Amino acid sequence: MSTHTATIRWQNTGPDFLKRCYSREHTIHFDGGAIVPGSPSPHIVPAPWSNAAAVDPEEAFVASVASCHMLWFLHVAIDAGFEASSYEDQAVGEMTKNEQGKLWISRVRLHPRIEWRGERHPTASEQKRLHHQAHDECFIANSIKTEVTINNP
Numbered sequence: 771m772s773t774h775t776a777t778i779r780w781q782n783t784g785p786d787f788l789k790r791c792y793s794r795e796h797t798i799h800f801d802g803g804a805i806v807p808g809s810p811s812p813h814i815v816p817a818p819w820s821n822a823a824a825v826d827p828e829e830a831f832v833a834s835v836a837s838c839h840m841l842w843f844l845h846v847a848i849d850a851g852f853e854a855s856s857y858e859d860q861a862v863g864e865m866t867k868n869e870q871g872k873l874w875i876s877r878v879r880l881h882p883r884i885e886w887r888g889e890r891h892p893t894a895s896e897q898k899r900l901h902h903q904a905h906d907e908c909f910i911a912n913s914i915k916t917e918v919t920i921n922n923p
């Protein structure tokens with residue numbers, strides 16, 4: 771098995787931390803060397819204490835689900851003999867309140883658009899089967915209780 775790490779770094783630069791007047795901006799350092807600016811969503815924490823240009827945890831979660839699904843989809847497509855030339859997904863996470871009134875990402879909707887090359891392209895039902903296989907194999911989908919739906923165009 772493997773382990774995966776991320777280091778989160780934040781520094782207090784606010785005028786009054788105890789009055790909640792401080793920046794929540796931070797950096798996310800991934801084990802491969804990538805560094806990503808992080809911040810809460812401005813929908814949750816308004817500016818100037820957040821940065822809309824940074825990645826918020828909810829966006830990162832949605833991206834993680836979509837990225838894992840894409841990687842598995844490409845894998846199962848190859849196994850089925852199909853050659854993809856491009857894959858694009860505008861994934862959307864929906865935040866709602868659970869039974870206890872706590873906010874959570876209750877649904878992630880994937881909207882994959884795949885272009886194919888070569889002589890053999892999957893039918894609509896074959897694409898649906900490939901997406902189902904990819905979802906079943908996706909490490910992230912297997913790790914969450916959020917509903918993940920795949921909307922094919």
